[in-house]
Amino acid sequence: MWSTIKESFEKFQQLLEEDAENNEEEELGIPSLELCSALLLSQLVNSVASALRIKPKNIFLWSDSMIKLTWISASQISGSSVANRVREIQRLTYTARWNHIKFEDNSVELISRGVQPSKLKEATLWWSGSTWLRFSSENWPLTTRVVLEIIPEERTMKTKSFVASNIQFQNYSLWYRFTGTTAYIFRFSYNIKTRSKGKEKRSGNLTTEEIQQATIYWYQEGVLRIGGRLRHSSRSYDKKHPILFPKQHHITKLIAKYLHISNLHIDPQALLTITRQRYWPLSGKNLCKKIVHSCIVCFKAKPNFQSPLMSQLSSARITPSRSFNNTGIDFCGPVYIRQSTNKRTCKVKTYIVVFVCMAVKAVHLNLVSDLSTNAFTAALKRFIARRGHQKQGEPWSNVSTRSYQVTFHPSKCPSYRWLLGGMCEIVFKEP
Structure with missing residues (x-):
């Protein structure tokens, strides 16, 4: 570990401690041993920083192992040993910056690969470090960090695809509750898929796009539409070719009831007109009459007054x-x-x-x-x-x-x- 001290406009660099990789521990793979050395380095930096009277301004940590750097920056790692070490490294070095260093600039390689004591005494890389460390961080050589496509020990999120059509729509009496449940299922699926990618998850009230996506899901494929002769009309596709719905299906009743309530409890003829702008239920006139007659709000708003009894004839x-x-x-x-x-x-x-x-x-x-x-x-x-x-x-x-x-x-x-x-x-x- 090297410390750089700026005094009288000059930088001095000296060796405080050196953490050499020890391969005589438990039998682990090379990436796991590299991770153990990173953990030792993190503990060393943490102990030295707490012992110094002067608080370091910046802490830079270097490694020549791409797998180790990828593990440290990853959010989900499987395996108890690897995951525990990565979690501890991230806790100890949350304020430090991990960078990649070339093989020839890494002073630890002198010890890990073996060197004679006479040559170690004269090794400038061991005692003073790389020459570019004396300059500011803007003048350090840039090293291209390779992004690994396959990360060892990476935890793969296994998610089962859901089938929204398995929702028991017979248990819903209102269309907006039915589509709201479908929209929340889509949101849950989106948050699960994007959690590992670091994207912001969706929360709060449902948006218009989410409700529209949930509505279109139920009749996006395999539906019958009315033909007609309005192909060259400037109206939208849904208005030129309304979706054909069976008269006894529960979704048909939910849509008709939703349109009746959202349009302030209109009469059966107006309800049929508004429904046919996008949907075409079979026996739509009888369906609209049934929806209006079964509406409690309409029943209370239009009570049937009892007629008085007729008197006897003279x-x-x-x-x-x-x-x-x-x-x-x-x-x-x-x-x-x-x-x-x-x-x-x-x-x-x-x-x-x-x-x-x-x-x-x-x-x-x-x-x-x-x-x-x-x-x-x-x-x-x-x-x-x-x-x-x-x-x-x-x-x-x-x-x-x-x-x-x-x-x-x-x-x-x-x-x-x-x-x-x-x-x-x-x-x-x-x-």
Whole structure:
């Protein structure tokens, strides 16, 4: 081990200790013996650095063994003896820099290969080291470090390829959970493959690319698509040729349910339109109806109110009698008519009086000029002249007059609905 001291703009280099390779230990291979010498060097550097009062600025460690340098810089090494030594070297020399040195510049080779004491006394390489060590690190000779393709004792990561299609998709009720599980499996596989390569692993929330990759995985190969005549259209390939899905498959239901929820619970027709932009499920209309009808949110948002019970029919409607013996009266209009056949004649606003028989539902219409009492009295006289006088009962009406005794029932009151039951409204549509 050499120490370089800079004093008065001059560098002095002297031998502190020399660690020669000892091959008389346990029977190991040459690379393992080289690693043992590196461990001894690391322990020596650590002990000398802790004993010095002056803290070294930089520590450079040299070796002429490519395998040893590759082991020290590796992250995964198999074998208990090699892995333990490499781990200890990395712990002791985490602040030092390991470099490769040429064979002729390595002073340890004098001892390991044997040298006479008389020649060792005169060996400048042993006592002073290489001449280029006196210069700054920028002027040191560059040595090309060969990257070994096959590293001895390297731990190979044996990973079994997974099959995402083995996921029990029947256990998922939502499409985004199903694709999220697939995306996390892909992420786990990516992190396992890239851990030995030193790449940054993926973490945190799923990205859009990961979810899209997981979605495409389930129908990337071997799927049927709709043909059609949109080959020259500017639309995307998925829109020109939607993917054909079976109607009873669970994934088809998951996709339809996902599109229904993501589009704010649309109705079945809109859901079918959006689904067919990329997918084409068989019996898609029935599928969309089933998805919407089974949605709890849609059920709560559109409750079916209970209809009130229908009242009993009045006796006038269920008792046999002569036509118009019990009559319901109402107005409809206005209608515009011409007073002559001349086209230039102005149109006049008129109304129609509707007489409905409550027993047989016969209808009698009479035209009046306005909604006055005189106009209604004239229409009633014409009705009686045409249909005859009533023998029993009384006319049921939702209009009133002073000349005749009638029963007035407003159109919105329950009694009117009970007596007439909308018999006049079915003849005409109220404006």
